[in-house]
Structures are given as structure tokens and as C-alpha cells.
Amino acid sequence: MAEVLSTKAVVKEANTAASTQTLSTQTLIINGKSFTLDADPKMPILWALRDILGLTGTKYGCGAGLCGACTVHLDGQPVRACLTSLGQAQGKQLTTIEGLDNQKLKDAWAEYNVPQCGYCQAGQLMSAAALVAQHPKPSEAQINSAMSGNICRCGTYPRIKAALQNYAKQED
Amino acid sequence: MSTFTAVENISRRDVLKLFGAVGGGLALGASGLTWSPMALAQDKEARLNLFIAIGEDDKVYLTCHRSEMGQGIRTGILQVLAEELEADWDKIVPIQGLADKRYASQNTDGSRSIRENYDRMRQMGAMARAMLEQAAAARWKVPVSEVHTAHHKVLHVKSGRSAKFGELALAASEQVVPAVESLTFKDVKDFKQIGASRQIVDMDAMLTGRAIYGYDIKLDGMFYASIMRPPVLGSDVATLDDTAARNVAGVLDVYRLPAAKGAPAFQALGGVAVIATNTWSALEGRKALKVTWTASDNSQHDSSLYLQELVERVQQSGNVVRQYGDEIKNWPEANTLKAVYTVPYLIHSSIEPPVATAHVTDKGCEIWASTQTPQSTQQNVAAALGMEEEAIKVNVTLLGGGFGRKSKPDFSVEAALLSKQFKRPVKVSWSREDEIQNGYYHAISAQSYQALFDANNKPSALLARTGFPSISSTFAEGVEYPSGGELDLGFVDVPFALPNLRYEAVKAQAHSRIGWMRSVCNIQHGFSVGSFVDEMAHRSQVSCPQMWRNLLGEARRETFTDQQFKYGNYGEELNRHPVDVSRYLGVIDAVEKAQAKAPKAGKNQGWGFAVHRSFVSYVAVAMLVEVSEDKQLKVLNAIAAIDAGTIVNPDRVKAQTEGAIVFGLSLALMGEITYKEGKVQQSNFHDYPLLRMPQAPDIEIIIIESDAPPAGVGEPGVPPVAPSLTNAIFAATGQRIRDLPVNKLLRV
Numbered sequence: 005m006a007e008v009l010s011t012k013a014v015v016k017e018a019n020t021a022a023s024t025q026t027l028s029t030q031t032l033i034i035n036g037k038s039f040t041l042d043a044d045p046k047m048p049i050l051w052a053l054r055d056i057l058g059l060t061g062t063k064y065g066c067g068a069g070l071c072g073a074c075t076v077h078l079d080g081q082p083v084r085a086c087l088t089s090l091g092q093a094q095g096k097q098l099t100t101i102e103g104l105d106n107q108k109l110k111d112a113w114a115e116y117n118v119p120q121c122g123y124c125q126a127g128q129l130m131s132a133a134a135l136v137a138q139h140p141k142p143s144e145a146q147i148n149s150a151m152s153g154n155i156c157r158c159g160t161y162p163r164i165k166a167a168l169q170n171y172a173k174q175e176d
Numbered sequence: 177m178s179t180f181t182a183v184e185n186i187s188r189r190d191v192l193k194l195f196g197a198v199g200g201g202l203a204l205g206a207s208g209l210t211w212s213p214m215a216l217a218q219d220k221e222a223r224l225n226l227f228i229a230i231g232e233d234d235k236v237y238l239t240c241h242r243s244e245m246g247q248g249i250r251t252g253i254l255q256v257l258a259e260e261l262e263a264d265w266d267k268i269v270p271i272q273g274l275a276d277k278r279y280a281s282q283n284t285d286g287s288r289s290i291r292e293n294y295d296r297m298r299q300m301g302a303m304a305r306a307m308l309e310q311a312a313a314a315r316w317k318v319p320v321s322e323v324h325t326a327h328h329k330v331l332h333v334k335s336g337r338s339a340k341f342g343e344l345a346l347a348a349s350e351q352v353v354p355a356v357e358s359l360t361f362k363d364v365k366d367f368k369q370i371g372a373s374r375q376i377v378d379m380d381a382m383l384t385g386r387a388i389y390g391y392d393i394k395l396d397g398m399f400y401a402s403i404m405r406p407p408v409l410g411s412d413v414a415t416l417d418d419t420a421a422r423n424v425a426g427v428l429d430v431y432r433l434p435a436a437k438g439a440p441a442f443q444a445l446g447g448v449a450v451i452a453t454n455t456w457s458a459l460e461g462r463k464a465l466k467v468t469w470t471a472s473d474n475s476q477h478d479s480s481l482y483l484q485e486l487v488e489r490v491q492q493s494g495n496v497v498r499q500y501g502d503e504i505k506n507w508p509e510a511n512t513l514k515a516v517y518t519v520p521y522l523i524h525s526s527i528e529p530p531v532a533t534a535h536v537t538d539k540g541c542e543i544w545a546s547t548q549t550p551q552s553t554q555q556n557v558a559a560a561l562g563m564e565e566e567a568i569k570v571n572v573t574l575l576g577g578g579f580g581r582k583s584k585p586d587f588s589v590e591a592a593l594l595s596k597q598f599k600r601p602v603k604v605s606w607s608r609e610d611e612i613q614n615g616y617y618h619a620i621s622a623q624s625y626q627a628l629f630d631a632n633n634k635p636s637a638l639l640a641r642t643g644f645p646s647i648s649s650t651f652a653e654g655v656e657y658p659s660g661g662e663l664d665l666g667f668v669d670v671p672f673a674l675p676n677l678r679y680e681a682v683k684a685q686a687h688s689r690i691g692w693m694r695s696v697c698n699i700q701h702g703f704s705v706g707s708f709v710d711e712m713a714h715r716s717q718v719s720c721p722q723m724w725r726n727l728l729g730e731a732r733r734e735t736f737t738d739q740q741f742k743y744g745n746y747g748e749e750l751n752r753h754p755v756d757v758s759r760y761l762g763v764i765d766a767v768e769k770a771q772a773k774a775p776k777a778g779k780n781q782g783w784g785f786a787v788h789r790s791f792v793s794y795v796a797v798a799m800l801v802e803v804s805e806d807k808q809l810k811v812l813n814a815i816a817a818i819d820a821g822t823i824v825n826p827d828r829v830k831a832q833t834e835g836a837i838v839f840g841l842s843l844a845l846m847g848e849i850t851y852k853e854g855k856v857q858q859s860n861f862h863d864y865p866l867l868r869m870p871q872a873p874d875i876e877i878i879i880i881e882s883d884a885p886p887a888g889v890g891e892p893g894v895p896p897v898a899p900s901l902t903n904a905i906f907a908a909t910g911q912r913i914r915d916l917p918v919n920k921l922l923r924v
Contacts, residue, residue, distance in 0.1 A: 027425070044425065051456035055400065060392035061385020063576070065527045066608040067459070070861035073527055101385035110383045117375055117827050120835055121246030122382030123389055123528045123576025148870040155861065157527050157577050158246045159838025161872040163831070 030090045034059070035103025045091030050074045052090055053100060061101035061126050065155070072154030075127040076100050082134040101126035106133045108174070112167040120158035128154050128164055141172040227257060227297070228304045229271075234328065234342030236263045241273035242293070243284040243548045244378065245526075245578035246835070247890045248828035251376045252290055253297055255824050259369040260301025260362060263341070264328040270377045275550030275570035284548040285583045285692065286746065287791035287888025290824055294886045302359040304348070311347035312339050364883070373827035378574065390531040390546030390573045395601040398533065399428060401594050402458035403604060404465055405447035405614045406435065408854035409688050410472030412446060420464035421450055426457025430465070431597060433590070439653050440689050442556045444590040445614060451598060455605055472854065477687035479521060479620055479851040486622035486684060487516055490641040494680035495657060498668045498741045501676035504637050507628060513715055514626040517704040518915045519898075521849035522618035524693050525866060528576020529606035534591035536599075540567030541592055546575040548583035556585045557592045579839075580692045584616050612864050613856040616691025617849060619644040619684075623667075623704035628676075633716050635727065637676035642667055644700065649686035656683050658697075664744040666701035666790055666895055669736075671755050673729025687854065694839060695894040698790040703844075706786035706899025707914065710906065720785040720903060721764050721796075731758035746792050752885055753792040759819050759880075760787060763796035766817035766878050771798045774813055774876075780804060781812070782907025786899035791888025793820040794880075797837070797900040799873070803908045809922040811841060811873040811901065816893060818877065821884035830877040833893040837875055840897025842867040845924040848917050871924065 032039045032049075034057070041056055053059040053076075065073030067086045074085040077099035078092075104110075109132060119125045128151070135142055135150035142150065147168050156164070229237040238257045244250040250270050258268055273279060281292070305325050312330035313320035316337055323332050331338040364370075381387035406412060412435035421430055428451045435446030448467055452458035532545035534557070541561055547553050550570040558565040575582055587604055594602040606614075621644035628637040646662060649655040658681050668679045693699070713723035733754035736743050745753060764787055777783050780802050787796040800813040814837045823829050846865045850857045858864040902913040911921070918924055 047456050051454055054392075055394070055454040055456070058394065059385070060388070060394070063389075063528070064391060064455075064605070066861050068608070068860050068862070071527060071608075113383055114375065114379050117373075117379075117831065119246075119376065119379065119382045120248070120831055121244075121526070121528075121575060121577045122378060122387055123526075123574075125382055126385050129383065151869045153868075155527060155866050155868060157525060157579070157839070157842075157866060159835035159867070159872070160831070161838060161867075161869045162834055162875050165869065165872075 030094060032090070032093055032098055033096065034098045035100060043090055045089060045094070047090050048086050049076070049088050049090055049093050049098065050085035053085060059100055059102055063123055063126055065124065065127070070155075071124070072131060073124050073127040075130040075154065077130060077134060080134070080137065082131050101130060104129060104133055106136070109133055109136060109171060112171045116163045116167040116170070118160050118163040118167055120160055124154060124156045128156065132164070132168055136168070136171060142168060144169070227300045228261065230341050230345035230348070232342050232345065234340050235267050235269050236261065236341065237269045237271050239271040239273045241276075241279040241282050242289040243282070243550070243572050243575055243578065243582075245284065245548065245575035245582070247289070247832055248376050248825055249284070249289045250378060251374050252824045252828060253293060254377065255369040255372070255374055256294055256297035257301045259367060260298045261304050262325045262327065265369065265374065267328060272572055274572070275554040275568070277551065282549065282551050283583055284578070285580055287793070287891040288747070290886045291748070291792065291888060294822070294824070298361060299356055299359060302361055303354060303356070306354045306359060307348040307351040308341060308344050310351040311344045315339070315344075315347065370822070370824050371826065374825055376828070387574055389528055389576045390533070390544065391528050391576065391605060393533040393544045393573065393603060395533060395535060398601040398603055399451050399594075399598055400453065400455045400458045401449045401451050401591070401602050401604045402455070402462045402607065403433065403447050403449045403590060403610070404462055404467060405445040405610065406469055407613065408469065408472050409440065409474045411469045411475065411854075413448060414468040414470045416448060417466035418448070420466070421461040424457060424461040424464055426453045427461035428452055429598070430461070431594065433593060439649070439651050441651050442552065442584055442586045442589060444560070444586055444593055449594055451594070451602070459607065474687040475854040477851045477854045479849075482687070483518055483520070483620055483622065486620070486643045486682070487518060489682040489684070490516060490622045490624040490643045492682070494641050494643070494682035496678065497660070497663050497681050498677065498679040500678070501637070503678060504628065504639070504676060507626060511629045512626055513629065513711060514624070515708055515711055515914060516622060516624045517700070517707055518622045519620070519700040519703055520847070520916060521620045521688070521851070522693060522699070522843055522847045523612055523615045523849050523864065524579040524581035525611060525864065526575070526577025526579055526581060529608060529611040530582060530587040531603070531605045532588040532591040533601060533603040534588065534595040535601040536561060536592055536595040540569065541595070542569045542571070543588050543592065544571045544573055545585075545588045546573055546578075546582055547585060547588060548575065548578045548580070549585055553585035553588045556589050560589045561592055561596060579694045580696070581611075581615060584691060608861070609859045612849070612858050612860065616650065616689045618693040618699060619646070619690050619697075621700040623700060625704060625708040627708070627712055629715070635674060635712055635716070638672060638674055639678045639680075640667065640705070641680040641682055642701065643682035643684045644697070645684045645686035645690050647690050647692060650689050650691060656685055657681055658684070661744055662697045665697035666705065666788060667697065668741065669743055669755060669789070670705055671734035671757055671760075672727050674727065688851065695790060695891040698788065698891070698895040699843065699898070702786070702788040702790070702895025703898040703916065706788060706896055707902055710784070710786070710899065710903040711912070721768050724764055724787055725761065728757045728760050731761060733757070746888070748792050753887065755789065759794045760789065762880055763787060763794045763817040763819050766880060767796040767798045767815050770815045770817070770876060770878055774815060775800065777907065780908055782904045782909070784900045784902065784904025784907055786896035786903060788892070788895040790892045790895055793818060793887040793889065793892040795833070795892045795896050797896040799900040799904045801901065801904040801908055803905060803922060807922050809845075809905065809918065809924050811871065813876075814873045815876045816878065817880060818889070818893060819880035819882055820889050820892065821882050821887040823879060824886065826879055829879055829889050832889050833877045834875050836891070836893025837897055838867050838872055840894045841871070841901065844898035844901050844916055845871070845918045
């Protein structure tokens with residue numbers, strides 16, 4: 005089922021003379037569902053997800069690929085939604101926290117009571133899910149490496165690590 | 177018209193339905209400037225200010241009136257309420273309280289949500305339980321003394337009757353509200369909630385992307401704003417060319433906000449707002465703005481020159497703020513140890529930057545914000561709009577971190593001003609760059625310490641001086657000295673048992689908005705005193721923990737009564753929350769004991785130690801580091817012991833203390849905001865780095881068992897982290913780091 009969403013309606017309100025952006029039809033497959041939206045292909049998917057599609061689980065933290073709060077999967081690979089344009093995501097499988105289906109990973113997060121404020125945790129989970137998809141039993145070095153792009157200001161690192169190490173133990 | 181539901185959730189609609197439709201239920205509130213649950217318990221207008229409501233479906237709706245920013249308060253407050261109510265945990269529905277004076281203070285800072293509300297919430301729970309029991313006794317026509325409450329039911333054992341809370345709720349709401357003095361409280365040994373490690377109530381929402389933070393608010397017809405604020409405090413727009421910005425697709429308008437006047441307080445800073453149909457267009461539009469700025473008194477501020485001045489001043493006399501014993505004029509150099517310490521400006525950098533949405537209409541204004549302080553949001557928005565406070569409704573979302581930044585409501589004022597102008601809901605989203613460059617900064621500071629040693633090389637006198645721009649300067653012009661309240665934060669209040677103590681404060685003018693950040697002045701004071709005690713220990717050739725024991729003296733409660741000094745004690749009575757040397761000793765001992773079981777310091781390694789009391793809690797930290805030959809630092813282990821009195825949720829106390837170690841390491845290793853020509857030089861996480869997972873040590877937290885009144889938890893873990901780290905580096909290398917951050921000298 006395809007949903008058609010558009011920024012046209014609101015953009016028309018702008019009533020501005022010229023536009024440096026070019027709207028064109030973008031098709032995105034998000035969490036297995038196809039979406040068509042009219043938007044500038046340069047728009048980072050972070051803002052399309054959040055402001056147009058209402059998928060606010062993917063968070064803004066820095067806008068520069070430095071904090072990992074906006075991590076999503078593009079064809080299974082973790083990418084920063086703030087640096088990935090709609091054009092780059094065209095036709096690819098996009099997975100956000102809303103569509104993350106690794107329940108075992110979420111259970112590990114809950115068991116270790118990982119979140120504090122919780123804001124960065126969508127990004128943490130998406131990075132962790134990509135890691136365990138590739139390395140079901142990650143070593144500490146692999147965990148450090150895969151998670152080093154995700155900042156948690158609350159300081160949940162020891163628990164994220166413990167949750168991932170426990171996940172690895174249970175993976176058979 | 178609102179598409180926003182998740183935060184508002186049950187708090188108004190469903191509870192209103194509960195009471196509005198059936199006209200019943202159990203409503204208890206709290207009122208007034210002082211705590212007086214009685215007055216409002218019968219106030220039918222207090223429906224939105226409930227702590228406890230019970231539905232016919234047997235669900236218990238418990239209100240948390242404090243802001244959730246990661247400390248777990250939405251769980252902790254509910255545990256205390258549920259305890260005395262005897263409510264089943266799985267029948268609890270959390271409600272987030274709106275801004276309302278009748279809750280007493282909602283300002284979620286100062287590590288006081290539990291310490292100020294523990295007794296109150298127990299009263300509210302016990303009161304509701306008493307009313308349920310009265311209702312059951314009346315229904316069964318038995319004396320109330322024959323019924324009791326357990327597991328979400330009221331029971332009459334003699335007749336074998338019982339009733340669920342839901343069946344009694346309506347009748348209970350019509351009972352006479354019992355006097356607080358008549359309430360009975362559960363025995364500690366019967367506690368099921370208080371002291372239990374409950375999973376946070378928002379866990380599922382946080383793991384599925386459904387949790388709603390301020391950044392996630394979206395209202396119908398909402399405009400998105402990004403604001404370019406004056407880069408120097410006190411400057412304003414000189415020239416503006418917005419032609420290119422207006423040509424960015426999605427940009428609706430460009431609007432100049434008036435500059436803040438006088439002391440900044442919580443005013444909008446001013447600048448140029450780009451209004452757009454989405455956040456990205458607003459940000460792109462902003463990039464296209466061409467703005468020049470007027471000069472201000474702060475345009476010459478250079479933090480490195482300023483710090484040099486502070487360092488010079490703390491080595492000269494200042495205002496005496498505490499003197500114990502006679503002033504010592506003669507400090508013979510051979511018997512005197514001296515050191516000067518500095519900490520740079522710091523900024524909070526919660527991963528969610530400040531953000532607020534406002535909808536102003538003719539009748540009033542509604543705010544949705546990541547705010548630690550709904551009530552001052554209400555006051556400041558009302559003042560900015562020229563409206564009555566009662567016309568401002570403030571919804572508190574979840575906060576993506578706070579750390580003190582979000583108890584300044586300037587960003588809600590900005591949203592309100594723009595919504596008024598554009599007659600639409602407007603969301604003001606701060607970018608990371610905005611957060612780092614237009615914040616309320618932890619003050620740059622210098623401290624000097626000197627100690628006099630007697631013939632036996634035992635310390636006999638201490639002279640300490642501190643200098644930093646005061647938080648008071650943010651609220652009043654002309655402030656040149658720290659306030660007493662700031663000096664009470666870990667400077668004058670360390671209970672040294674020395675015959676001679678002298679504390680002085682030196683002049684320091686402000687050139688930016690100075691604000692409070694997690695543990696506030698305890699950051700610099702904990703670092704300097706914690707470092708200096710280690711230097712004293714080294715000179716006396718005793719261990720650092722032993723030097724602390726020597727300096728603190730015998731186990732006693734320091735009352736400061738024999739001195740011309742009034743101690744603020746974080747707003748607490750000294751008889752309830754004493755400065756208790758035995759509790760210092762308790763955390764020192766606990767950490768030493770744990771350290772004995774931890775790895776010994778190997779080659780190029782060293783253990784460091786520090787202890788600090790703040791927010792009426794006691795925390796000791798030991799840290800193990802390694803410094804390689806090529807100056808690469810690795811923090812290996814951290815052990816912390818915290819004595820925060822009675823604990824509500826041990827797991828969250830551990831989590832907060834783990835987080836405090838990470839927070840403290842970020843600031844000690846890498847935290848530095850600098851100014852040139854009045855402007856902040858840093859802009860994002862590449863030049864204001866925060867700790868990442870590979871840099872985080874193994875952490876062990878010890879909670880001291882205590883039946884003392886609950887004390888602070890969120891902040892007290894931070895102050896001892898920096899000195900335990902630099903003391904460890906000294907132990908590993910012999911290099912004494914007196915100027916933070918560490919990355920000036922070592923790779924981190």
C-alpha cells in the first residue's frame with residue numbers, strides 16, 4: 005500500500021518568488037511500506053521522516069553525523085539520516101526505530117534498564133541492531149567500534165555494552 | 177485541531193472524563209506556596225492537579241509534577257505514591273503534571289525531586305488509602321479500624337469482605353479528607369515500592385520510538401522556526417539582507433526579534449528568525465541570511481586572557497567569606513603548599529537541544545516544551561506576551577536530557593513571541609550550534625589553595641580563594657562577585673577539622689550568560705579541593721583517603737554554629753541534613769574496600785581518589801588510569817560510593833551515578849568552551865567533544881544503605897570525578913594537572 009504525502013500544500017503558502025529547491029516525486033520504502041512524497045531530493049531523510057511523515061522516533065542531535073542519534077538502516081546498513089538525502093534513499097529499503105524488529109535486542113535493553121532520558125536510544129539501538137546482524141556475538145572491540153559513533157550524554161555506555169554482551173551470550 | 181496526543185495523553189482528556197462524566201473518583205491535590213494538601217483535597221477545581229485518581233476500571237492515575245530528563249523521576253515519584261496507597265504497580269498509569277503553582281515548586285533541578293517530595297508523596301498516598309478505607313467501612317457498616325488495605329483492595333477480615341479500589345473510588349472521593357496528623361504510614365519493613373529497582377515507566381515507548389520529546393511536537397498548521405541569535409551577548413542586528421533566505425523553498429518569512437535588554441535572565445536573546453514549513457527549510461534559509469551585528473560591552477571578551485586575570489586575582493586578597501581562627505599573616509614558604517586550579521567555561525549539550533512549541537491565541541497561550549521548569553516557563557511567557565499567568569498552559573514533554581539548561585525558559589519565550597507574530601503554532605528548534613554558542617554557560621573559574629604545615633608536617637591552616645563570574649550576573653546588572661549560595665557549593669562547606677580556615681572570593685565580571693549546569697559550582701570547587709587534598713597527601717606522604725580522614729577529623733556533625741557563617745545547605749535544615757563527617761568516612765571506606773578487590777595499578781597506571789558532599793549527599797570516587805609513553809590516556813576503572821540517604825529506586829541511583837561519572841569524565845577530559853572577540857569558538861561535537869563508548873571505563877557503583885532522609889542523586893556524582901581522574905594521572909605519571917581539560921596535555 006502506498007501513501008502519498010506532499011509538502012506542496014504547505015510550500016504553496018510560502019508565496020515566495022523563486023525557489024532554489026526543486027520538488028520532485030520521491031519514492032521511499034520505509035519499514036516495508038512504500039511512500040511517495042513531493043520534496044527536494046536534497047532534503048535529508050531525517051527531516052522528511054520527522055516533519056513530513058511524522059516518524060519522530062529518529063532523532064536530531066547534531067545535524068553533522070557526529071552523534072548518531074538519527075541512525076537508520078539503508079538496505080540494512082546503518083547510516084546517519086541527517087546526512088542522507090531523499091535522493092540517496094530513493095528505491096532503497098529504509099528501516100527506522102519504528103520498524104526495528106529485533107525484539108531480542110530491545111529485551112536486552114529493557115533487562116539492563118539501559119535508557120535514562122532515552123533520546124539517543126533509537127540511534128543506539130539501530131547501530132546495535134546493525135552490529136548484531138553482522139556479528140551475532142560481537143567482541144568488546146567490535147562493540148566499541150560499532151557504537152563509537154553514538155553519543156549518550158546521560159552516560160548509558162556501560163549498560164549498552166552489558167546488554168550487547170549478554171545478547172551475544174544468548175545467541176546460539 | 178491538535179495532532180499532538182502522546183504527552184497530553186490521559187492527563188486532561190481521560191481524567192476529565194473520569195471526573196467530568198461520572199463526577200466522582202478520588203481527587204487529592206496539593207496547594208499553595210507552602211505544602212498544604214488539605215486545602216486542595218476538597219477543591220473541585222483542582223482536577224488537573226491531581227496526584228492520585230482512581231478509575232472505575234481499577235486503574236490508578238498517578239501524577240508526576242516533576243520533569244523527566246533521564247533521572248527516572250516519573251517512576252520514582254510514582255513508587256512513593258503507590259507505596260502508601262498499596263496500589264499494584266501493574267495498574268498504575270503515569271500522568272505528567274501541567275505547570276501549576278498548587279504543586280509547590282516544579283523546578284526540576286538542584287537534585288531535589290525526591291528529597292523535597294518523599295514525605296509529601298507518602299502523605300498523598302496514605303491519605304488516599306485512608307479515604308478508600310473510610311468508604312469501605314461505611315459501605316460495610318463496620319468501624320474503620322476493622323478494615324485495612326492490601327494489594328489494591330480494601331479488606332474486612334472479620335466478614336471476609338473485600339472491595340477493589342475501582343469499586344470504592346467514587347465513594348472514597350466523597351469522604352472527609354483526613355488530617356495529615358491522623359494518617360498512618362507503612363513500616364519500612366513492609367515497603368514494596370520504595371527501595372525496589374523498578375523499570376522506568378517509559379521503557380517501552382523509548383525502545384519503540386513512541387516516546388514524545390519536545391523536538392517531536394507537531395501541531396496542525398504549525399510553522400517551524402530557526403533563529404540566528406546575536407553571537408555576542410548584548411549585541412543586536414546591525415544590517416540584515418534576507419533576500420536569499422526568502423528564496424529558499426519552504427521559507428515563509430524572516431522576522432527580526434527584538435534584542436534582550438539589560439540583564440539577560442530568561443529573555444529571548446533576539447536575532448533573526450527564519451519561519452518555514454519544515455525544519456530543514458528553516459535551517460537552509462538561515463544559512464542564506466546575511467547579517468552583521470552591533471558591538472557590545474562583551475565584544476572584546478577573550479576567555480584565555482580572562483582566565484589569566486582570574487589566576488592572578490586568586491593569588492591576591494579577596495572578600496573574606498568565612499574565617500575560622502585568627503587570620504594568618506605569615507606563611508613561611510618552606511612550610512606552605514600552594515596551588516592554583518582552573519576550569520574553563522562548559523556547556524550542557526543534552527543530545528536534544530532546547531526546543532519549544534507555542535500556540536498563542538486571543539485567549540492565551542499553550543506551550544509544549546522540553547522544560548525542567550514549567551512554572552517559570554509560564555511566568556516568563558506571560559510576561560513576554562503581557563498575559564496573565566493563568567492564561568499560559570504549559571505541557572511538559574519528555575526531555576532529551578536537561579542538565580540545567582532546560583530550567584531556563586528562554587526558548588519557550590522565543591516560541592511564544594513568534595506564535596503571537598504569526599498567529600500560528602510555532603516550533604522553535606535549537607540546532608546543536610545554537611546550543612553550544614548561545615547557551616547559559618558553566619562559569620570559567622580559578623581557585624587558589626594554600627596550606628600551612630606544622631613541624632610534624634601536619635596541616636594546620638588552609639586559605640582558599642575562588643573567582644568566577646556569578647550566575648547572579650544573568651539576573652542583575654553590575655554583579656561582580658560570586659553569591660553566597662554559589663560559595664556554599666563545595667567551597668566553604670567542606671568540614672575540615674583544622675584550627676585555622678579562611679575562604680575568600682575575588683572579583684569576576686560576566687561577559688556571557690552564566691548558568692547552572694549539573695552540580696554547578698561544585699564542579700570547580702570539587703576539582704580544586706579534591707586536587708589540593710591529594711597534593712597535601714603527597715607532601716605528607718599519606719594516601720589521599722587517609723589525608724581526607726586526617727583533615728575531616730573525628731566523626732561529628734559539623735554545624736558551623738561557632739563561626740560567623742550562615743550555610744545554605746541546599747535549602748535543607750542542618751538538623752535534618754547535617755554535614756556529617758561519619759557519612760564522608762562511610763563512602764571513603766566503601767570505595768577503599770572495593771578498590772582493594774579491583775585490579776592493582778600496573779606499569780604506567782595509577783589510582784586516584786576524591787570525595788565530595790553536595791546536594792546533601794556524599795560521593796567518593798576512585799579511578800584507575802593508564803598513560804602510555806606516547807601520552808595516550810586510558811581510563812580503566814571507576815568505583816563510586818554514594819550515600820544519598822533513603823533510596824527509592826536503587827537501579828536509577830546507580831544509573832545516575834554511572835551517568836555522573838561519564839558526565840564528569842567528558843568535562844574533565846575534553847570540556848572547554850572558549851571565547852574570542854566575545855564569541856564562542858566551538859560549534860558542534862567535533863570541537864566540543866563528549867565521552868564516547870570506547871573512552872568509558874568499567875564502572876562499579878556502591879550504594880550506602882541508610883535510613884537518613886532522602887538526599888540528592890542526579891548531581892552529587894559529578895564533582896569528585898575530575899579530581900579522582902587527575903589524581904590518578906598524577907599517580908601514574910607524576911604529572912599534576914591543575915588546568916582542565918586534560919586533553920591539553922594528554923591524548924584522551
